[in-house]
Amino acid sequence: MAVEIEAKMKVDDLSVVRERLKAAGASPLGEVLEKNLFFDTDDRSLLAADQGLRIRASIDAVGHRENLVTFKGPRQHGPLKRREETEVTVGDFAAAALLLERLGFMRILSFEKRRQSWSFGGCRVELDELPYLGPYVEIEGPKEDTVMRVRETLLLTDRPMVRASYIAMLMTYLQEHGDASREVVFADGKKR
Numbered sequence: 606m607a608v609e610i611e612a613k614m615k616v617d618d619l620s621v622v623r624e625r626l627k628a629a630g631a632s633p634l635g636e637v638l639e640k641n642l643f644f645d646t647d648d649r650s651l652l653a654a655d656q657g658l659r660i661r662a663s664i665d666a667v668g669h670r671e672n673l674v675t676f677k678g679p680r681q682h683g684p685l686k687r688r689e690e691t692e693v694t695v696g697d698f699a700a701a702a703l704l705l706e707r708l709g710f711m712r713i714l715s716f717e718k719r720r721q722s723w724s725f726g727g728c729r730v731e732l733d734e735l736p737y738l739g740p741y742v743e744i745e746g747p748k749e750d751t752v753m754r755v756r757e758t759l760l761l762t763d764r765p766m767v768r769a770s771y772i773a774m775l776m777t778y779l780q781e782h783g784d785a786s787r788e789v790v791f792a793d794g795k796k797r
Contacts, residue, residue, distance in 0.1 A: 609677070609690040611745045612752050614764035619732045619740045623721070625759050631725035637663040639718040642702060643772050644710035655679035657770065658710060662698045663720075672698045674705075685749050686768055716775055716789035726755040735771060736789050737778050 616622060626633075640662045645651045651658055657677040664670050671694065678689030695701040702712070721732040728746035735741070742761060746752040756762060767774075775789055 607690050607692075609686070609688055609745060610747070610749055610752055611686045611743055612756050612761075613686065613741055613743045613767045614756075614761050615767060616740050616742055616761070616764060619721075619734065619742070622730075622732060622742050622759060622761070626723050626725060626730060629725060629758055631723045631730065634722035634724055634729075635665055636719070636721045637665050639663050639720055640698075640715065641718060641772070642698075642715045643713045644705050645713045646709065647711060657772070658705070659772075660695070660698060660701050660705070670698075672696065672701060674701055680768070683749065685752060685766070687749075712787065714772055714776060714787050714789070716771070717791055718771065719791075726758060727751045728755045730755065730759070733771075735775070736791050738771065738774055741767070741771075 642660045644658045644660075656679055657675070659675050659677075661673045661675065662670055663673075673692050674695055675690060675692045681687045706712070717736060719734040723730040723732070726746075728744050728751060731743040731745070733741045733743060742759070742764075744752050744755050744759075744761075746755065769777075778784075779786060779789070
């Protein structure tokens with residue numbers, strides 16, 4: 606179990622942040638296409654408790670795949686998003702999904718995300734792009750002051766921090782647009 610400490614900001618253009626990372630000497634860690642599949646109980650008890658359960662498949666440019674099952678605890682109070690996070694790597698995405706269903710969890714929403722990861726200033730900086738939502742930057746680190754220092758170095762202090770999760774934002778978007786989809790993918794069909 607670990608505690609996730611994160612700042613997330615909506616940005617207009619990821620290429621600007623990418624150039625700032627390069628100029629600051631950040632190390633690129635790679636790019637993936639993610640498929641995120643979220644689960645809850647029939648009565649939405651995880652959502653009611655501000656908890657999350659997902660399986661994530663991350664596929665890189667050469668086809669290497671990593672599957673993670675993640676449980677996220679409720680958000681803790683504070684200026685940054687902070688919550689318990691427990692993860693385990695699994696070999697088979699479909700089998701893990703079936704296992705969760707057999708344990709009584711239901712598929713709630715699946716969505717794709719393009720992610721480019723960087724290491725900088727003791728933090729992991731994620732450049733994310735999502736269908737409907739667009740580009741975001743997440744900075745995750747060991748302490749709040751470390752995360753805030755990286756945010757300042759990347760000139761992102763003018764961007765409001767977003768506390769909502771991607772799944773919450775996507776579900777709100779779908780509801781507001783009368784879309785009953787439970788699978789959100791990139792319209793361009795590009796996997797990378």
